[in-house]
Amino acid sequence: MERSAVQLRDRTKRFALRIMKLFRALPQRADALVVGKQMLRSGTSVAANYRAVCRARSHNEFYSKLCVTLEEADETLLWLELLSDSGLVNPASVRDLKTEANELVAIFAAARKTARESASQEISKSANVKSPNQQIAKSANGN
Numbered sequence: 001m002e003r004s005a006v007q008l009r010d011r012t013k014r015f016a017l018r019i020m021k022l023f024r025a026l027p028q029r030a031d032a033l034v035v036g037k038q039m040l041r042s043g044t045s046v047a048a049n050y051r052a053v054c055r056a057r058s059h060n061e062f063y064s065k066l067c068v069t070l071e072e073a074d075e076t077l078l079w080l081e082l083l084s085d086s087g088l089v090n091p092a093s094v095r096d097l098k099t100e101a102n103e104l105v106a107i108f109a110a111a112r113k114t115a116r117e118s119a120s121q122e123i124s125k126s127a128n129v130k131s132p133n134q135q136i137a138k139s140a141n142g143n
Helices: 003-025 030-054 059-085 091-128 132-140
Strands: none
Touching (some): 003 030
């Protein structure tokens, strides 16, 4: 695995651990627990799904898992915003976590764009490559 992938894997794991710590610190109120459980699920899912990205067996699987990872990171950001904006947590106490979530969203969005462009280029290349039978027929016709 590339160094950057290992670093991102570790980063998403640290993010998940910070989400768990925040969840444990939430007030014991129904609204905090409902939003907190959603945040806990999506925040820890970022790390789990990124690991799946790293283990993808095909480009399609890679792209699919990457899209899920991006969705989970963005969803986590929403729950953090709701906790902060509702006053359930002090906005200053989740500022760094929201910044990290935003950065992860940006990283995964950029990776998704690159993966999509890479797939498009591969499709274009393969469309221009003639099959062996087409090449033989072309040679036989003197073209």
